[in-house]
Amino acid sequence: MPYTTGMDPKGPIPVSLFFTCLADAFSPGVCTATVEVLERFGATVRVPLSQTCCGQPAFNSGNRKEARAMARKFLLSFPDDGFIVTPSGSCAAMVKHGYPVLFRDEPRMLARARAIGERIFELSQFLVDVLGVTDPKSDFSGKVTYHDSCHLRRGLGVIEAPRKLLRAVPGIEFVEMEESDRCCGFGGVFSLKYPQISCKMTERKVERILATGASYVTSGDLGCLLNIGGLISRIGYPVKTIHLAEILAGKTAGKEDAG
Amino acid sequence: MELNANAFGRNARKALLDKTLQEALGRTTGRFQAHRDAAVAALPEFEATRERASRIKGDVLDHLDTYLARFIEEAEKRGTIVHVARDAAQAREIAARIAWEEGITLAVKSKSMASEEVSFNEALQGAGVTVVESDLGEFIIQLAGEAPSHIIAPAVHKTREEISLLFERHLGEPRTDSIPELVGMARKHLRAKFLSAGMGVSGGNFLVADTGSVVLVTNEGNGRMGTVLPRVHLAVVGIEKVIPRMADLPTFLRLLPRSASGQVISSYVSIVTGTRRAGDPEGPERMHLLLLDCGRSAILEGKYREILKCIRCAACLNSCPVYQSVGGHAYGWVYSGPIGAVLTPLLVGLPEAAALPDASTLCGACADVCPVKIPLPDFLLELRSDAREQGLKTPGEIAAMKGYAGVMKRAGLLEAIERIAGVLGQFFTKGKGISGLPYPFSGWTERRDFPAPAAEPFRKQWKIKRGVTR
Ligand code: SF4
Numbered sequence: 001m002p003y004t005t006g007m008d009p010k011g012p013i014p015v016s017l018f019f020t021c022l023a024d025a026f027s028p029g030v031c032t033a034t035v036e037v038l039e040r041f042g043a044t045v046r047v048p049l050s051q052t053c054c055g056q057p058a059f060n061s062g063n064r065k066e067a068r069a070m071a072r073k074f075l076l077s078f079p080d081d082g083f084i085v086t087p088s089g090s091c092a093a094m095v096k097h098g099y100p101v102l103f104r105d106e107p108r109m110l111a112r113a114r115a116i117g118e119r120i121f122e123l124s125q126f127l128v129d130v131l132g133v134t135d136p137k138s139d140f141s142g143k144v145t146y147h148d149s150c151h152l153r154r155g156l157g158v159i160e161a162p163r164k165l166l167r168a169v170p171g172i173e174f175v176e177m178e179e180s181d182r183c184c185g186f187g188g189v190f191s192l193k194y195p196q197i198s199c200k201m202t203e204r205k206v207e208r209i210l211a212t213g214a215s216y217v218t219s220g221d222l223g224c225l226l227n228i229g230g231l232i233s234r235i236g237y238p239v240k241t242i243h244l245a246e247i248l249a250g251k252t253a254g255k256e257d258a259g
Numbered sequence: 260m261e262l263n264a265n266a267f268g269r270n271a272r273k274a275l276l277d278k279t280l281q282e283a284l285g286r287t288t289g290r291f292q293a294h295r296d297a298a299v300a301a302l303p304e305f306e307a308t309r310e311r312a313s314r315i316k317g318d319v320l321d322h323l324d325t326y327l328a329r330f331i332e333e334a335e336k337r338g339t340i341v342h343v344a345r346d347a348a349q350a351r352e353i354a355a356r357i358a359w360e361e362g363i364t365l366a367v368k369s370k371s372m373a374s375e376e377v378s379f380n381e382a383l384q385g386a387g388v389t390v391v392e393s394d395l396g397e398f399i400i401q402l403a404g405e406a407p408s409h410i411i412a413p414a415v416h417k418t419r420e421e422i423s424l425l426f427e428r429h430l431g432e433p434r435t436d437s438i439p440e441l442v443g444m445a446r447k448h449l450r451a452k453f454l455s456a457g458m459g460v461s462g463g464n465f466l467v468a469d470t471g472s473v474v475l476v477t478n479e480g481n482g483r484m485g486t487v488l489p490r491v492h493l494a495v496v497g498i499e500k501v502i503p504r505m506a507d508l509p510t511f512l513r514l515l516p517r518s519a520s521g522q523v524i525s526s527y528v529s530i531v532t533g534t535r536r537a538g539d540p541e542g543p544e545r546m547h548l549l550l551l552d553c554g555r556s557a558i559l560e561g562k563y564r565e566i567l568k569c570i571r572c573a574a575c576l577n578s579c580p581v582y583q584s585v586g587g588h589a590y591g592w593v594y595s596g597p598i599g600a601v602l603t604p605l606l607v608g609l610p611e612a613a614a615l616p617d618a619s620t621l622c623g624a625c626a627d628v629c630p631v632k633i634p635l636p637d638f639l640l641e642l643r644s645d646a647r648e649q650g651l652k653t654p655g656e657i658a659a660m661k662g663y664a665g666v667m668k669r670a671g672l673l674e675a676i677e678r679i680a681g682v683l684g685q686f687f688t689k690g691k692g693i694s695g696l697p698y699p700f701s702g703w704t705e706r707r708d709f710p711a712p713a714a715e716p717f718r719k720q721w722k723i724k725r726g727v728t729r
Binding site: 051065151 | 725
């Protein structure tokens, strides 16, 4: 479903990058790749440098006071117009669905949260649904399988966009894994509170990944990839994690920092 | 049933190491889930039906007192004696009194989760009544002295070897690994009980307000037999199970078996409307209905009222990767999986079960399948927030969150930390993941590497490359 913006489709596409604290600290390559892809399709990318974390870890663990402080900062870090694009389904879902809960008793912040929520998109969703991209123009090559991040799939309802893009890359042999929509076991603080259960879930996910024989597993959320990658690197399995943005940017080598 | 919800972490770890349990869980939840998905896919109007069911239940909750009054009036008209228990102690007292007044010494019981909430069997046993569970799964776990581990398949954690052993020990039957033979043994044993029991105890899936009927949805004949053979029938049902009209029943019957086991319809649907009338070939002479409030009115008043829409189909259990990993016993009370993680704290009090709302990755699979559209993940989040407000979080977690928020409120401070972390990360790991971290990250690094922070965070790279500052 194309998104109507009221903007001139041939005019500039102003995008503010919401790079996410996780990618900033652990996988800056994902942010760089996101910028590259956005610019490739005509976006004018701006990076508000006062942004930090959307507050999801605090919100998901029930610490709303702290989450609200971070959310407030987030809302003030982004401009009043243009799109906000992020390489994370989870963080976009937080702003879209979490913020209205956090600010349900503060009408002014609630209005701002809603307005920003309207303009925020996960990368593949933005490319396919807003810009109508059918060919990502990536030179990536290899056998790739895709893990549905829970919050991208069920939180934002983005299922087909990343698959369409992956299938459109000529060098990619795309294989679906079984149970691609099953949680990888990360769950943020869940993985610290109940690490054994978390690991059990991750093991099942990795089994499914290995069964495809793919050389790469990709996803729209770095959290999942760091979790899955953590197990893969511990055992030394012959498969690499790589963020969707990096595939779209065309970095076949597979970046060190992608896990 | 004894409450042990806050031991979730410990119980879960035990469950993860239990090989037989793991096999049983994989088999059963996978099968239920696959059948459910197929049944739903084959019903094009599933979404619309789900929508309607959720709306009907919403209307019931908005006017619960009215519908309940109507139900009680209609039920009493047809000879049912209705009792309402405010809490578990009162429910036990009423149950014991009914048994005593009716002169009961043996009761056969079909499956009822609500009765587990109030330790119903113990109450009757205290009053000198022998209670025999007649649902095959319940029968097995009663022999084993265990609690149900799944809403609709209470003995899913038991293998046939274990069951045969139980039958040998308690019923004197020879060992076998044939399921039909095992079923035959249970049936033979139970048949005698059905014929001599003075009272049949059942649960109830729906209470129909305009006819005063109790509806039972079962796959075994035990529910039917227990409600027609013995002289007295006692149904134990939560007050939220009322639906307005008999005409609403098909909506729910379309959803319940499909969501539970993937069946289009269960083997039995019994609509019990009062006592045996003149000319009826069968049916109980006396019928009692024990309505349980037991915390439900309080839930109705608050922000979690929608949880009372639940029809106990167990679809959320089967879809939940956490439930699939640890099974029902880890949840430490009657209800398990996502519904248990929400309902248990609401029924027994959050301080007694604060570990449960944390037992989820918030993956949302449960909300996807719930046939009455209960926003289970939202409720889990809300309960976690309540836990903070009620002072149930550890000082360590609060301090960590405060520290984290403190850093994240200042981009400059974050940058400073990132710089240090980048240097340290590179130093310790030589470009690889980190394999050993102190608590609270130690659980993570037990079997997984933790990513090393980048030497140069994106923020810094961007500034250098584009020469911008905002
Ligand atoms: S919460 Fe929903 S899915 Fe879970 S048992 Fe109740 S009705 Fe079924």
